Amino acid sequence: MGVTVALFTRDLRVHDNPLFAGADRIVPLYVLDPGLAGLSANRLRFLHQALADLRESLRGLGGDLVIRQGDPVTETMRLARETGAERVTVAGDVTGYARRRQRRLRDDCESERTELRITPGVTVVPPGAVRPGGGGESYKVFSPYFRAWSATDWRAGVPAPSRITLPDGVATGNLPTVPHGESPHAAEGGETIGMRRLSAWLREIEGYADAHNDLPADGTSRLSPYLRWGCVSPLAVAEAARSRGAEAFVRQLCWRDFYYQVVNAFPKISTEPYRPSGDTGWRYDEDARRHWQDGMTGVPIVDAGMRQLRAEGWMHNRARLITAAFLTKHLGLDWRIGVDWFFRWLLDGDVPNNSGNWQWVAGTGNDTRPYRRFNPIRQALRFDPEGVYVRRYVPELKGIDGAAVHQPWRFPEPVRRSLDYPDPLESHRDEAVWLRP
Incomplete structure (x- = not known):
């Protein structure tokens, strides 16, 4: 099998990464899109830390992380031509930005007769894999989704590659300097720290059902940034939690998947009301x-x-x-x-x-x-x-x-x-949870 360009997006890890499945020679690529750089100084710092950690992991396997800057589709196709790649792989995602990127990749790959493979890995269950009866595109209510999601067979995990070999002559590029974030006590990004945090959390996970709302105890996993960037595998986290009987935590991971399938059907969720x-x-x-x-x-x-x-x-x-x-x-x-x-x-x-x-x-x-x-x-x-x-x-x-x-x-x-408050002591119901592992 020939060369594969693996475009990393929100799956910045080596373990359980379907980008690596079924390929001999992998060219791991991350493209820094200037259009996204100004959205959040905190996330930009976390991203750059995660990229540095990913490069170290790939070098430990004999490979490297190729860094490019510019339009992700343009740079991916340029690298595919430089390396004579037969295939491009990228994780499927649901946002408007990700779907536009995916459509453009598909069009460019077709025009250049390069195979495009869309892999799972951003969620536990792919967003379109669980659909309601009667032909609906997505579940609108969580409880029936959770029942269907729980009954779904999860994909098999992908072992980390034993070795990665880059084609000769590939210029890997320089990592960007880690920028200053706005939050002085923000967590550090990267798969190494994410896996360490996961290991520590699994020793405490049995208490999650009782402690996750306790504000001073902070009895939550704090894994959410590592899940967001794919520094830890959502599937691996869910499997580890389920094996320990931590169903309350598994349910939170299902909520995460739930919103991905909602956005898959309703991509304007940040600007237009769902209801x-x-x-x-x-x-x-x-x-x-x-x-x-x-x-x-x-x-x-x-x-x-x-x-x-x-x-x-x-x-x-x-x-x-x-x-x-x-x-x-x-x-x-x-x-x-x-x-x-x-x-x-x-x-x-x-x-x-x-x-x-x-x-x-x-x-x-x-x-x-x-x-x-x-x-x-x-x-x-x-x-x-x-x-x-x-x-x-x-x-x-x-x-x-x-x-x-x-x-x-x-x-x-x-x-x-300066504020015109309603009465803060007005009687209200108390049943919702901001769902975040």
């Missing part, structure tokens, strides 16, 4: 938006979550729910403001999960009860009863003991006067 009837009545208040973004709303649990986001490029799953509900249900601001702000800061920010969850909370998405609301004070008392999480991220409140820290309006009076 148009719920996309009404948003108000526009620049002060309210700015105070929410800055973590200066005067509601301590909300401000703690928003400050964690800036400090770490990550936010606890329960805090994501609280802060998103506060923006949309209490302040009445458009969910797209939240989509954009989270997407700027989150290491794990991706279109399906970030936008899908924001629409779920706002009542424009896949929630079967779109009018449910959340009381941030009750949420705080339930999931941070002694105020440990709040004091960790809001130093102004460190002198306040216990649950008293959760009382609102402890910030300067001008902050409160």
